[in-house]
Amino acid sequence: MNGLIETLRQAVGANHVLVDGDLSAWEQDWRKRARGKALAVVRPGTTEEVAQVVRACAAAATPIVPQGGNTGMVVGSTPDDSGRAVVLNLTRMNRVRAVDAANLTITVDAGCVLQTVQEAAEAAGYLFPLSLAAEGSCTIGGNLATNAGGTQVVRYGNARELCLGLEVVTAQGEVWDGLSGLRKDNTGYDLRDLFIGSEGTLGVITAATMKLYPLPRATLTAWAAVPSMDAALALLGLAHRHLGAGLTGFEVMGQFALGLVVKHMPQLRVPFQQESAWCVLLENADQESEEHARAQFERLLEAALEDGCATDAVVAENIAQARALWHVRENIPLAQAEEGLNIKHDISIPVSRIPDFCAETDALLKREIAGVRLVNFGHLGDGNLHYNVQAPEEDDMQAFLREHEERVNALVFDQVRKFGGSISAEHGIGTLKVGKLPHYKSPVALKMMRAVKDALDPQGIMNPGKVLLP
Template identity: 60%
Template sequence: MMDFLSQCRGIVGDAYVLETPSDMAPFLTDQRGRFTGKALAVLRPGSVDQVAALVRACAAHRVAMVPQGGNTGLVLGSVPDISGAQVLLSLARLNSVRQVDAVNRTMTVDAGCILQHIQEAAAAEGCLFPLSLAAEGSCTIGGNLATNAGGTAVLRYGNTRELCLGLEVVMPQGEVWSGLRGLRKDNTGYDLRDLFIGAEGTLGIITGAVLKLYPQPKASITALAALPSPAHALQLLVLMQDYCGASLTGFELMSRYCLELVAEQFPSLPKPFAAPHPQYVLLELSSSESEQHAVGLLERTIGAALARDVIQDAVVASSVAQSAGLWQLREHIPLAQAKAGKNIKHDISLPVSRIADFVSATGPLLDAAFPGCQLVCFGHLGDGNLHYNVAPPPGISNEDFLLQQDKVNRVVYDSVESFGGSISAEHGIGALKRDELARYKSPVELNMMRAIKAALDPLGIMNPGKIL
């Protein structure tokens, strides 16, 4: 292995091969601090050619690689195992915006670009890159692509997959696939791009991408609606899509308990309603025309929803600051949860039409198994994506409750499966949900995935132990 490491130093320079525990430490623990792996070394290439040369060296020495961007993943996909035999390959130094083409509405970027910088570079050209999520200040686009990240704008603009037109990938044997095409239509053979998107670095290392841009909306307006039940939230969604079409750019469900938790942990945040309601929906409308257009459309839609008793009440933000305040309520739910104590998290999705039934069915199952447990249920209702988190019953310690994690997961995931849902909506599988994937996917599908993995990575050195 000394031979291998000296080869790596020859490729990237001594300064970019980290080997001491303290140098490596920041790369080896996951975002939530639940797991710390070991690495033979942390490699920090500065160019695509260097990535390719490192991968060739790894292939020659049969050294397994773990690609890492901003290390903000939630499923232990970007940290090495505890063997100390894997190298961590950080893409963070590949952080240039290579080109913005405002007429083609595309942008070509290095994988290590931070999402927020990409959003800013697009805005500087009068365009919108719509991907938006909590970690945007530190996650990288390579990681977003490798996990097919979701976020709050999926309802209108799709997942990261739908925002990518082309990729550059270093393959497991070190060849570079230059697929950086900026085309809206290209039916020339198999869709390799979408195979790498969401593969969590197990089929190759994404080093660059061509992203789709959109025109900047002229105005966005936010409102908070209060409703009696998730079933009413579904009615509201259908009504709003019919009235507003693509102008509906956000639709986030939050239960009463979620906002009570936020109010308790962050008392300085706004409290939009005098009395509590069972459910809330945070709405966002955007207009390509004007603020006046967005306001008029929102008022008509909310009027119709009130007239039909779909909603009980609504608060419309009358300023950018008020709008930000409403979004803060939504964004503070995970923070409030963390302050209140540990809980068992599930990032699930369902057919939108089944959400109310899922919520009605699953709560009682959990309550029967864990009497008094608290549900923190919120999420991107327009995409069928719930963050369905379970907090301990009063009197049970966090530690004791976490011992029940497998049992809690079983109740939730079995119910998800029975409603035709997914056990990982937007976070991916990583090492964390690998066993769950093996449990819930059909053998036909698992075998296809294994066949593809073996075909593209016959040595099994690309992020092994993740997904499969």
């Protein structure tokens, strides 16, 4: 192994091969669910250096764990505890390579922090719409490797839909320059979308060309009280019709979830929490003017009140009010944490089936565990719920998790399967769900995934143990 370390030092410089000291920033996932042990942490500065690292590891049959900001939710970017794997951290590769305004594209190194990409786009007068909680530290390479979602998917899609081209170092250490800025290219298989979402198990994304959009002239936020999940769906349908592509956000939040915010963040104002089973946050981005956006919003909300799918509604008067509403939404996970441990699920269901899914699954859980509390919120516009299960008020949290976690997961995931959903909407598989996948994914699909993995990474050195069991 000393030979490999020496080769890696020559490839990227001795300073950028870490073997001693506290490596926990790279060896542990940020939710501190798992702590692994790396043979070394290697921090290349260029694509060619990445290729050299991969070739050296391939020659030594040494596993490689690609890593960006290490903010993933499913333990997908940290090594196992064998001490055999090299962590390939890309954060030194953080250049914005080019902004092409007329082509509406930006080309960036994989290690660029998401917020840096957003800011570079905005400085050029454009919007890069991918937006999520970790944007200050996650990297675009990690976003692509996990096909990240976030809050604007209802309009702009996931990371995959925002990407036009990739540069990738293959498992053999070859560089594929697929950095296309083309919106149409039908010259063979879609390798780009194969690498996107593969969580570093097929190769290493080293750069990407992403789509830009004109900056909206105005972005407004509204908050509506809705009496039921059926009503929330009716409001979503109305919003699609009234706002078209102006609808950039549609978040639903259950009364109990908002109650936790009221309880633990008393400084935050939560409209309509007491009187309504659900609240919805809507965002409308407009190319025309604030006046136009406001008029559109008012027409929509009037129609919703008339239809009865909303019982009350308010449009933020200014940016501070809009931020305050988003702040409530974004603080639900923190308020949950204040309340104690819970069992989290990042699921998706066809939008039309969400009311039935919730009614049935809520009832099953309440029958199973007396007093259980459901923290339900999410991106309803995309059918994505963070459907979390909190212990009964008086319970010991640790005991609750020990006793119920497996059973609750099985119950929720079985329901997800029954309703045609996905057990991982936006977080991916990593190691956290890799054991569950065979129970919930089509065996035919799994067989094809395995065939593709073996074809592109026959040595099995790319992020082993993630996505697919060895």
